[in-house]
Structures are given as structure tokens and as C-alpha cells.
Amino acid sequence: MTDFTATKAMFDLPQGITYLDGNSLGPLPRTAAARVARSVTDEWGQMLIGGWNRAGWMDLPRSLGDRIAALIGAEAGHVVLGDTLSIKVYQALASALELNPDRRVILSDTGNFPSDLYMAEGLCRTLGDGYRLKTLAPEDVAGAIDDSVAVLMLTEVDYRTGRRHDMRALTRAAHEAGALVIWDLAHSAGAFPVDLAGCGVDFAVGCTYKYLNSGPGGPAFIYVSPRHADAARPALSGWLGHEAPFAFDLEYRPSAGIDRMRVGTPPILQLAALEAALDVWRDVDLNDLRSASQALMDQYIAGVEDACPDLILATPRDHGMRGSQVSFRHPQAYAIMQAMIARGVVGDFRAPDVIRCGFTPLFLGAGDVARAVAVICDIMQNRLWENPAYQTRAKVT
Amino acid sequence: MTDFTATKAMFDLPQGITYLDGNSLGPLPRTAAARVARSVTDEWGQMLIGGWNRAGWMDLPRSLGDRIAALIGAEAGHVVLGDTLSIKVYQALASALELNPDRRVILSDTGNFPSDLYMAEGLCRTLGDGYRLKTLAPEDVAGAIDDSVAVLMLTEVDYRTGRRHDMRALTRAAHEAGALVIWDLAHSAGAFPVDLAGCGVDFAVGCTYKYLNSGPGGPAFIYVSPRHADAARPALSGWLGHEAPFAFDLEYRPSAGIDRMRVGTPPILQLAALEAALDVWRDVDLNDLRSASQALMDQYIAGVEDACPDLILATPRDHGMRGSQVSFRHPQAYAIMQAMIARGVVGDFRAPDVIRCGFTPLFLGAGDVARAVAVICDIMQNRLWENPAYQTRAKVT
Numbered sequence: 001m002t003d004f005t006a007t008k009a010m011f012d013l014p015q016g017i018t019y020l021d022g023n024s025l026g027p028l029p030r031t032a033a034a035r036v037a038r039s040v041t042d043e044w045g046q047m048l049i050g051g052w053n054r055a056g057w058m059d060l061p062r063s064l065g066d067r068i069a070a071l072i073g074a075e076a077g078h079v080v081l082g083d084t085l086s087i088k089v090y091q092a093l094a095s096a097l098e099l100n101p102d103r104r105v106i107l108s109d110t111g112n113f114p115s116d117l118y119m120a121e122g123l124c125r126t127l128g129d130g131y132r133l134k135t136l137a138p139e140d141v142a143g144a145i146d147d148s149v150a151v152l153m154l155t156e157v158d159y160r161t162g163r164r165h166d167m168r169a170l171t172r173a174a175h176e177a178g179a180l181v182i183w184d185l186a187h188s189a190g191a192f193p194v195d196l197a198g199c200g201v202d203f204a205v206g207c208t209y210k211y212l213n214s215g216p217g218g219p220a221f222i223y224v225s226p227r228h229a230d231a232a233r234p235a236l237s238g239w240l241g242h243e244a245p246f247a248f249d250l251e252y253r254p255s256a257g258i259d260r261m262r263v264g265t266p267p268i269l270q271l272a273a274l275e276a277a278l279d280v281w282r283d284v285d286l287n288d289l290r291s292a293s294q295a296l297m298d299q300y301i302a303g304v305e306d307a308c309p310d311l312i313l314a315t316p317r318d319h320g321m322r323g324s325q326v327s328f329r330h331p332q333a334y335a336i337m338q339a340m341i342a343r344g345v346v347g348d349f350r351a352p353d354v355i356r357c358g359f360t361p362l363f364l365g366a367g368d369v370a371r372a373v374a375v376i377c378d379i380m381q382n383r384l385w386e387n388p389a390y391q392t393r394a395k396v397t
Numbered sequence: 398m399t400d401f402t403a404t405k406a407m408f409d410l411p412q413g414i415t416y417l418d419g420n421s422l423g424p425l426p427r428t429a430a431a432r433v434a435r436s437v438t439d440e441w442g443q444m445l446i447g448g449w450n451r452a453g454w455m456d457l458p459r460s461l462g463d464r465i466a467a468l469i470g471a472e473a474g475h476v477v478l479g480d481t482l483s484i485k486v487y488q489a490l491a492s493a494l495e496l497n498p499d500r501r502v503i504l505s506d507t508g509n510f511p512s513d514l515y516m517a518e519g520l521c522r523t524l525g526d527g528y529r530l531k532t533l534a535p536e537d538v539a540g541a542i543d544d545s546v547a548v549l550m551l552t553e554v555d556y557r558t559g560r561r562h563d564m565r566a567l568t569r570a571a572h573e574a575g576a577l578v579i580w581d582l583a584h585s586a587g588a589f590p591v592d593l594a595g596c597g598v599d600f601a602v603g604c605t606y607k608y609l610n611s612g613p614g615g616p617a618f619i620y621v622s623p624r625h626a627d628a629a630r631p632a633l634s635g636w637l638g639h640e641a642p643f644a645f646d647l648e649y650r651p652s653a654g655i656d657r658m659r660v661g662t663p664p665i666l667q668l669a670a671l672e673a674a675l676d677v678w679r680d681v682d683l684n685d686l687r688s689a690s691q692a693l694m695d696q697y698i699a700g701v702e703d704a705c706p707d708l709i710l711a712t713p714r715d716h717g718m719r720g721s722q723v724s725f726r727h728p729q730a731y732a733i734m735q736a737m738i739a740r741g742v743v744g745d746f747r748a749p750d751v752i753r754c755g756f757t758p759l760f761l762g763a764g765d766v767a768r769a770v771a772v773i774c775d776i777m778q779n780r781l782w783e784n785p786a787y788q789t790r791a792k793v794t
Binding site for chain 1: 409411414416418421422424425429430433434437438440441442443445446447448449454480481482483484487491507510511512514515516518519520522523524525526532557604606612613614615616617630631632633634635636637639643644645646647648649660661662663664665666667668670738743745747748
């Protein structure tokens with residue numbers, strides 16, 4: 001059994017905070033501060049340019065990619081870090097479309113994170129030639145995978161509701177219809193077991209600053225199935241994806257395999273934080289993590305529903321159909337979340353009416369959930385959200 | 398007069414190292430370690446998700462962009478940080494091509510950094526429709542700007558030879574021929590005064606980890622002229638370039654102005670290092686910097702040519718025609734650089750035969766140059782590069 005007391009001790013959480021927002025920005029792993037400081041002072045400061053080789057900077061996007069591969073059921077050597085999730089979406093989409101050249105439709109859903117849809121829109125416009133994005137309600141996607149669809153692009157877990165798609169069934173359906181699939185694992189990686197290879201997924205992308213705790217603006221990752229690895233076109237053909245970056249050839253020749261998805265110079269300080277953050281996973285069994293997370297979510301739902309009938313559950317009750325977050329809807333969701341934060345229970349408001357809380361047993365236990373439930377119920381029963389201070393919207397992240 | 402003793406004291410350079418490679422990776426500014434540590438421990442650790450507003454993370458790409466704007470002669474409010482230089486090249490190119498829709502040629506030169514050319518190749522392939530990259534020798538560019546050219550895309554300073562293009566004249570020539578211009582300032586920003594607005598430049602891009610000392614993998618920047626700011630298309634249309642990112646609309650509407658060139662979540666730890674690095678510039682007059690850098694280069698060239706006739710100068714002697722680096726050619730350039738590094742004089746080898754050294758008065762003085770000259774001359778006169786240890790090529794960055 002995974003020892004979640006041990007993992008909790010690996011995080012440096014502020015006193016008095018119940019942090020239910022690790023699905024937006026994971027908290028600071030204790031060793032990350034020292035690891036980043038080492039990267040700044042001992043590596044950059046002392047090795048200077050030599051750090052690229054001596055400190056292994058140049059290899060970090062691949063070596064850390066392998067560690068993430070192990071968490072998402074990917075084959076070793078087929079995940080690489082870099083850029084942001086939006087950029088990785090663009091790369092995956094451009095590659096997938098070129099691998100399926102006779103079709104013109106990208107199929108996605110309204111539960112996808114908007115940036116994925118925006119990047120698809122931008123790519124379609126650049127491609128011209130009839131390419132288009134078709135966006136349906138999540139429940140209508142399965143029935144719409146026909147022979148016009150080049151690529152099915154979905155985020156596995158809906159960032160608002162927490163609804164989880166059936167990756168295996170949808171990947172199979174897409175393949176049967178001759179489409180390729182791209183899965184965005186933003187709310188999956190580090191949240192529960194993922195089986196990319198077993199599901200036969202073509203491309204996957206994800207971020208590291210949510211459940212993988214790499215810190216603000218940590219790099220994204222991309223997975224390309226081994227069967228496409230040497231055929232996928234790197235539309236963003238940067239020098240570090242070149243077969244021989246330091247030959248400085250005038251013409252681009254893609255590197256073999258996943259390295260072609262590298263673009264520019266990797267962000268070493270962010271990668272150092274990620275490296276420390278990945279150490280947390282050493283003795284974690286993802287099945288244990290999943291069971292514990294389901295228990296926390298069940299406890300939270302039961303507690304809130306019991307005492308706060310005005311909050312309407314937006315997340316599926318079915319364990320198989322949800323990620324690792326629970327969302328309730330309420331017209332005053334913004335003010336309610338402000339009141340929660342003022343009392344040290346930190347979750348997210350998501351427009352227009354969602355109170356979103358993430359549950360990860362790495363640093364949360366039943367006591368934390370009980371406290372969160374008590375605070376929310378106090379706010380709802382005593383209408384504490386009516387306080388004008390909670391009604392004024394500042395910038396929202 | 399700028400006090401370069403004061404700026405030198407702002408850097409933490411290793412004992413015994415003469416660092417002539419700030420043009421590859423600038424050294425560590427003393428305050429950067431504390432600034433990054435604060436970002437990790439006090440901001441990420443204590444503010445958690447709240448850091449996006451409370452610590453001002455979300456504004457850093459723009460506020461630091463304004464500080465860079467002041468160093469490159471750009472209008473305030475028209476520079477933003479993010480991604481890597483290659484990604485920024487792609488954005489600038491895609492925008493510029495769409496602003497000049499009746500033409501199909503991107504004109505560049507063989508002295509451009511290869512990644513810029515690779516990104517252009519990739520974009521042309523994605524666009525299809527006859528778009529193509531035409532790459533000439535640097536001296537042939539001016540004569541080739543005709544009415545087929547949609548965009549002239551050049552790096553101002555050649556990364557190998559240090560040859561500097563005439564930004565003002567080439568920009569004017571391009572505009573007279575109906576072309577737009579993109580300048581890559583990788584080896585310009587922080588190296589000498591740049592006058593983007595005065596030259597009427599359309600787009601500029603650059604990196605921060607060279608002369609701006611932001612550390613390994615620091616973010617890139619992009620400038621869009623005010624006259625294009627609300628018309629340039631953000632081909633990489635990510636959520637942070639949206640008019641209202643946190644409305645989570647399903648359709649992309651570009652933000653007004655430079656914000657549309659933002660893509661994904663900004664790399665906060667790298668931006669923190671950059672913030673500290675930009676403090677070095679507070680009392681620096683770029684004209685003083687330029688004069689001092691020219692003097693260091695003259696001293697270096699005279700010293701090396703005087704004692705090492707086998708080293709052939711690849712950099713223009715004319716002050717107006719070079720950046721802030723000096724390159725010599727020699728068939729044994731790789732081994733010579735290894736011998737230099739072994740003696741604490743750190744520059745760069747650039748394939749196939751270039752010994753490249755960068756000169757910045759921020760942390761280098763005449764004594765450093767004298768030491769470098771003495772070491773190089775010792776190596777050349779005593780053929781120390783023949784040592785087999787220097788002949789074996791490790792990975793080269």
C-alpha cells in the first residue's frame with residue numbers, strides 16, 4: 001500500500017490552508033526549492049554554458065519524459081517535455097492531420113479546455129484547404145465519429161465538471177472509423193492510472209503543473225505512439241528537433257522519434273522543479289492513489305449534499321466516469337469560492353457557476369475533506385457569501 | 398558615464414574563469430538566486446494558486462516586456478515575453494505573411510540562425526499554397542528584395558561571424574518594395590542600442606538568455622509594431638492571447654495589441670530570474686556599453702592577430718558592421734576552444750571552424766581580454782591544441 005502520510009510530508013503547505021486546487025497548480029514539493037537553487041547557483045552560476053552537458057540540461061526533456069511516461073502508461077522513450085500545453089496541442093494536431101491526409105475534420109467537444117479549441121482553430125486557418133474544427137457536446141462525440149473525421153481531439157477530464165471520457169472506447173471507435181486520436185491529459189496525468197499504450201492512443205499531451213506539481217508555468221509534455229514516431233511531421237520544426245542540432249545545417253531534417261517534437265531551448269529552472277516534483281512518485285502506486293482519491297471525493301460529495309441542498313453536483317457519481325475533482329454549481333459560485341478562500345479552503349471558481357475542488361491523496365486526507373465540508377456548509381447555511389467583499393470580482397485565474 | 402565596475406559586481410562569476418560566452422548563456426546575476434528562491438518558496442509555496450494575482454505572475458510577460466522594450470527602442474506596451482525564440486519566429490512570420498497576402502516568398506540569409514530557417518520551412522509547408530523560403534548569402538539579400546518578397550526575415554547579427562546587418566537600410570528597402578520585415582535580435586538585445594521604432598521595424602523577436610542574462614532556457618520576446626498590433630493574426634492562438642482568457646469562451650477572439658502573442662501559461666521561475674537580470678540595466682547607458690564593447694573587441698582582435706597569424710578573422714573590423722562578438726576561423730577550431738576552456742577562457746566553437754567569443758562590458762574589462770589573448774596565443778604558438786584530449790568531440794552545445 002502506498003504510504004500517503006509519507007507523500008504528504010513531502011509537500012510544504014502553508015499553515016491553515018486546505019488546498020483543493022492542486023488541479024490548477026500543485027503545491028511546492030519540499031525538495032524543489034533546493035533543487036531549483038542548485039540549478040541556479042551550482043549549475044548556471046558555476047558551470048555557465050557548460051551546464052548544457054555537465055549538468056545534463058540538454059537531456060532533461062527526455063529523461064524526465066521517461067519518468068512521466070511511466071505515470072501515463074506510455075512506452076519509454078516516447079514522451080518529451082517542452083513548451084506549453086497549447087504548443088504541444090498544435091504539434092500533435094498538425095502531425096495527426098498530415099498522417100490522415102484525405103480528411104479535413106478535427107472533432108472535439110465543448111468540454112475541452114478552450115485553449116485546445118483555439119489552437120485547432122488557428123491551425124485550421126493556417127492550413128486552409130477546407131480544414132475545420134467541429135465541436136459537439138461531450139455526450140454527442142461518440143456518435144459523430146464518421147469517415148470525415150481526421151482526428152478526434154479530446155481532453156480526457158472536463159476541466160469544469162470533472163466528467164471523464166472513456167479513452168479506450170473512444171480511441172477504438174476513432175480507429176475503426178479511420179481517425180487518429182489526441183488525448184489531452186491535463187487533468188489525468190498524476191490524477192489516476194492512464195494506459196496510453198494499452199489503449200493504442202496516437203498522440204497525447206499534458207501539463208506538469210497540476211497533479212504533477214512542477215510549479216507555475218512548468219513545461220508541457222507530448223507523447224507520440226511508437227508507430228508514428230518516425231513519421232509524424234514536426235510542424236514547429238525547431239533546431240532541437242533537428243537530427244543534428246549542433247551541425248547548424250541550413251535545412252531541417254527531423255530527428256528520429258520523439259526528439260523531433262522538441263522545438264527551442266528547454267526551460268532549465270522549470271525542469272529542475274519538475275525533476276524534484278517527480279521524486280514524490282517513487283513509491284506511489286497509481287491504483288492506490290485512485291482508490292484514495294475516489295474515497296475523498298465520495299466523502300466530499302456526501303458531506304456537501306447532506307448539508308447544502310442548494311449546491312448542485314456537476315460531477316458524475318460513477319467512479320469510472322470522473323477524474324479527480326468535484327464540481328458543484330450555484331449562481332453565486334464566485335462569491336462562495338471567495339468566502340471559502342477567506343476561510344482557508346482553496347478551490348477554483350470556473351465561469352459561469354462552478355465551484356471546483358481537486359482531490360489528491362498525495363497531500364490531502366479525510367480530515368482535510370471534513371474541514372472543507374464544514375467550511376462550505378457554514379458558508380451556505382449562513383449565507384456568508386452575501387458579504388459584499390466576496391461579490392466584487394478581481395481578476396480571476 | 399556607466400559604471401562598469403558596479404555592473405561587474407552584480408554578477409557571480411566562478412573564480413578563475415574568463416567568460417567570453419555570455420552571448421550563448423549570460424552569467425548569473427547575483428540577485429537572481431534570491432529572486433528565484435523567493436518565487437519558489439514565498440510565492441509558489443505560500444500563495445499557491447493565488448500567486449497568479451497576488452505575486453503578479455500573470456502580468457510578468459508584459460511588465461518585463463516593457464523593460465526589454467526600453468533596451469531595444471520599442472514602444473512601451475508592444476513587447477511580450479513567452480515561449481522560445483523559435484516559437485516567436487513562427488508567430489511573427491505567420492502574422493507578417495497574412496498581412497501581405499498577395500506574396501509568397503520569405504527572404505532570409507544563410508547567416509540566419511538555422512532554427513529561424515527551420516521554423517520558416519515548417520510554416521511554409523503548413524501553409525502550402527506556394528509559400529516558400531528563399532535563402533541567400535547575407536551580402537546578396539539587399540539586391541534580392543523584389544516584389545515577390547512578402548517578408549524579409551533576418552537575424553541582425555550573424556551567430557557565427559558577428560557580421561551585423563544594416564537594420565535601418567534593409568528595413569527601408571523592404572518597405573519600399575512592399576515587403577514586411579522581421580528582425581531576430583538574439584545577438585542584439587543587450588549587446589548594443591537597437592532602434593526598432595526609429596527604423597520602422599514591423600516585427601522583432603529575441604531571446605533573453607544571452608546578453609540579457611536570464612538563465613538557461615529563459616523565455617523569448619516578441620515585438621509587434623503598433624501599426625500592426627491589432628491586425629496581426631496570432632496563428633498560435635492560445636488562451637492567454639484571448640481577449641478574455643478566463644471567460645473560457647469556445648471561440649477565439651484575439652486580445653487587443655501585443656497580448657494576442659501570448660500563448661500558454663508563462664514560465665514563472667524563468668521570468669523571476671529574468672526580472673532580477675533586468676535590474677542590472679538600471680544605470681546602464683547603451684551607448685556607453687557599445688563603446689566599451691567595441692574597445693574590448695578591438696583589443697582582442699589586435700592582440701590575437703599580432704601573435705597568432707594562423708587565426709583568420711571572420712568578423713568585420715568596421716565598428717558599424719559587427720555585433721558584440723569576435724570570431725576567428727581555424728581548421729582546428731574545436732580543439733583550440735577545448736584548450737582555451739581547459740585554461741579557463743570560455744568561448745564557443747561553432748561548426749565547422751569558428752572560435753567565437755562574446756564581449757560585454759557588463760562583466761568584462763581590459764584585463765579579462767588581455768588574459769584571453771595571452772591564453773590563446775600560448776595555445777597557438779605552442780600548438781597545445783594537438784593534445785589528443787582536445788580532439789575528441791563530446792556533445793557540443
